[in-house]
Amino acid sequence: MSAEATNPGAPSRRRARPRLDLRRLGRAALLGPTARDRVPDAIGHVAEAHRAHHPDADLAILRRAYVLAESSHRGQFRKSGEPYITHPLAVTLILAELGAETTTLTASLLHDTVEDTDVTLDQVRTEFGEEVCYLVDGVTKLEKVDYGAAAEPETFRKMLVATGNDVRVMSIKLADRLHNMRTLGVMRPEKQARIAKVTRDVLIPLAERLGVQALKTELEDLVFAILHPEEYERTRALIAENADAGDALAAVAESVRTVLRDAGIQAEVLVRPRHFVSVHRVRLKRGDLSGTDFGRLLVLVGEDADCYAVLGELHTCFTPLISEFKDFIAAPKFNLYQSLHTAVAGSDGAVAEVLIRTHQMHRVAEAGVVALGNPYTVVDTADGTGSAGAADASAGVDGERADPTRPGWLSRLLEWQEAAPDPDTFWTTLQADLAEDREITVFRADGGTLGLPAGASCVDAAYAQYGEAAHACVGARVNGRLAALATRLGDGDTVQPLLAQDAASGPSPDWLDHARTPAARIAITGWLAEHPEAAKPQAAAPRAPTSPGGGRRAAANAVAEAPGLPAATVRLAGCCTPVPPDVVTGFAVRGGAVTVHRGECPGVSRMRAMGREPVEVRWGRAAECRVTLVAEAFGRPRLLADLTEAIATAGAAVVSATVEPPSEQRVRHTYTLQLQDAAGLPALMRAMRDVAGVYDVSRAQHPASA
Known part of the structure; x- marks a missing residue:
């Protein structure tokens, strides 16, 4: 986990963060451990940060770990010349500041011992227990001697699997990567770039998905400085030129405080400067920046209801930009994030973005899963059985957040990694997969959610909902309406995949054109590899020729009669093919014949x-009777x-059949059928609807295509 020396070109934070004095820690570390009855001086700052979040924490185990x-x-020693112990101390301080519990901090102090020293996992297990041992093992890299070029990907695979069982890994x-990025300056430029790219492509997206914004934003700035030095310098200069930009936001903040105070709402209003990458993104989006674009206002309140009270006052006393409003309290993000977002304009036209959340929401927004403490702690319950506190408290049908110790996206990621x-x-x-912005949340028909x-x-x-069982999918309902599998989903849509009962059915190669997630693509590719015959291009289904007599001719044995015109020839209309006991209406046509229509047939209105x-x-x-039925289905082999x-x-x-060419994976089959008894029509239609891929069967309302 080693890296290297202080980076003099790293971006300075616009908010002061406690930083380690590496030289002071180095000296303290060289003095060795202190007496058993007190914490060593070198980890005094860690103990202080830890006690700020956990006042009753037992520091004895931290002392032993140190x-x-x-x-x-x-x-x-690190390449900076500092004693190596300064690295695990720095990593542990980062986690302590975020509010990590004692077990995590203990493992953090020991996280490089098994990898870089003679300490064994058995020794860690014996002295500190199974949990600490698991965490240390989870972050221990695999040896290049054993894995060669595959060492890095296999290390991440191992780490992800361990994270699936314990997110603290x-x-x-x-935190380890953050400190290494802070101290990357003495390494060769090409190695800096390689580490920064992996950080950008893997670690930053993982930090986002785990909700650890405090780590994510600093990692983004550090990567920005290394991979885009010119853009970084331009952004740094822009921020320096607008050093007084905070004054504009401060004025808006004071106005907000006055409004909330007058409304009797207790709230803390803070000015939150944007970090470097955020300023860069805003500049690309808006061009020239005003003073209020260099930060946002953060309003912290006590209860959820207070958030909406603040929102109401702001939208009443200022001019709101409705397009900027988002409610992540009612619909939290998949990474636990909750907040109200809005933007308001003051009397001078200056627009300020505002975040509104409770103090607890803010802690979770900054620290994500770290703020959960120990999610595996067993707490006493009313029945005395005990249960896992954090996981049990969040239990529910929500697929993304039901268990914060195993988020839905992580479960899916672990499933597809097994197939690769x-x-x-x-x-x-x-x-x-991590490069995809998981910007939408769709609702399952059973009440859960999917992050896509x-x-x-x-x-x-x-595939996100059913895994490999989705091979049998024949379509879906989106917001209650039937939709093709290719249909793109929007944020907030409700989706219900429809599975065929036929276990032999499977995906077609076309599905790969519509699959965005690795889980879906890997599953489809695997199935097609196992069923090469399905991967062959299918010839378009031919139009079945219309047999003699066609669908428009009356049945040979007419089943309708016109009592007022007893000598007239009675024909059943081909546009709606009525059968008993349909309500029917007749019209006299040329040649002295009578054409019989179903009562609801559009032809009746036209004739009138x-x-x-x-x-x-x-x-x-x-x-007997004759009827024309239209079957709407999703295309698949052997459907006809x-x-x-x-x-x-x-x-x-079957008297005649017409198969129309597929459109967006949907096909329409039109059949003119001869029934022995009209009473059997409902059963026939049910039997056709039960065929895999068929989502609707209806009586024809227009002439069948020849």
């Missing part, structure tokens, strides 16, 4: 509009064969 770490790393890794045994495939797929990248389709939703008078018709006695088999099983005969 003693082991200091003695095992003694004689090792990744918390330690993120090749290290190169895993590494490239991991970076591609922008542009995700119903294919992605199906033309001035045609209806003719009384009724059903007579007949053994399965539909005709269902029709034959129901006792009907």
Whole structure:
């Protein structure tokens, strides 16, 4: 986990953060451990930060961890020349400031001992317990001697699997990378760039998904300085030129304080400067920046209801920009983030962005999963059985946040990594997955949610919800309406993937054109590899020829009669093919014939509009009838064969059939069928609807295509 010396070109933070005095710590570390009854001087600052969040914490285990770490790393130095122990101390301080609990801090002090010293995992387990041992093992890198070029991707795979069982593993890794990025300056430029790229492509997205914004923003700035030095310098100069920009926000903040005080709302209003990358993004988006663009206002209150009270006052006393309003309290982000976002304009036209949240929401927004403390702590319950505190408190149907110790995105990531045994495939797929901005949340029909990248389709939703069972997906309902699998989903959509009962069905190669998530693409690719016949291009289904007699001719044995015109020939209209016991209406046509329509047929309205008078018709006695049915389905192999088999099983005969070319994976089959008994029509339609891929069967309302 080592890296290296202080980076003189690293971006300065616009907010003061406590930093380690490495030389002072180095001297303290060289003096060795102190008496057993007090904390060593070298970790006094860690103990102070820890007690600020956990006043009752037992510091004895930290003292023992420090003693082991200091003695095992003694004689090792970083490239900066400082004793190596300063690195685990710095990592531990970062986590202590975020509010990590004692077990995490203990493992953080020891996180490099197994990798870089003679300390063994068994020794860690014996002296500090199974939890600490697991965390240390989780962040221990695999040896290049054993894995060669695959060491880095396999180390990350190992770390992700460990994180799946305990998110504190990744918390330690993120803090470790942050301190290494802070001290990267003495390394060769090419190595700096390589480490910065991995940080950008893997660690920063993981920090975002775990909600650890305090680490994410500083990592972004450090990467920005290394990979884009010119843009970074331009941004630094812009911030320096606008050093008094905070005055503009301060004036707005004072106005907000006055408004809230007059309304009797207790709130803390702070000016929050933007970090370097944030200023850079705003500049690219807006061009010239005003004073209020260099920061945002943060309003902290006591209760959730107070957040909405503040929002109401701001929108009443200032001019709100409605397009900027977002409610992440009612609909939290997948990474635990909760806040109200808005923007208001003052009397002078200056626009200020405002974040409104409770103190607890703010702690979680900054520290993410670290703010959960120990999510595996067993707490007493009313029945005395005990349960995991954080996980149990968040239990519910929400797939993303039900268990903060195993977020939904992490579960899906672990599932697809198992299907990517090749290290190169895993590494490239991991970076591609993390590069996706998970900007949308879609709701499942059962009440849960799915976090998906922008542009995700119903294919992605199906695999996110059902895993490999989604191979049998034949379509979906989006917001209650039937939709093709290619349909792109929007933020807030409700999606219900529809699975066929036929276990033999599977995806087509076209699905890969609509899959955005690695989980979906890997699953589809794997299935197609196992079923090469399905990957072959399918010839377009031909239009079935219309058999003699066609769908427009009356059944040979007419089943309708016109009592007022007993000599007239009675024909069933091909546009709606009525059958008993449909309500029917007749109209006299040329040649002295009577055409019979279903009562709701559009043809009835047209005939009346033309001035045609209806003719009384009724059903007579007949053994057979003819009907035209339209089957709407999602295209798949053997659909035509399965539909005709269902029709034959129901006792009907196909008089004619038309198969239209597919459109957006959907196909329409039109069948004119001869039934032995009209009473069997409902059962026939049910049998056709039960065919895999068919989502609707209806009576024809227009002439069948020839």
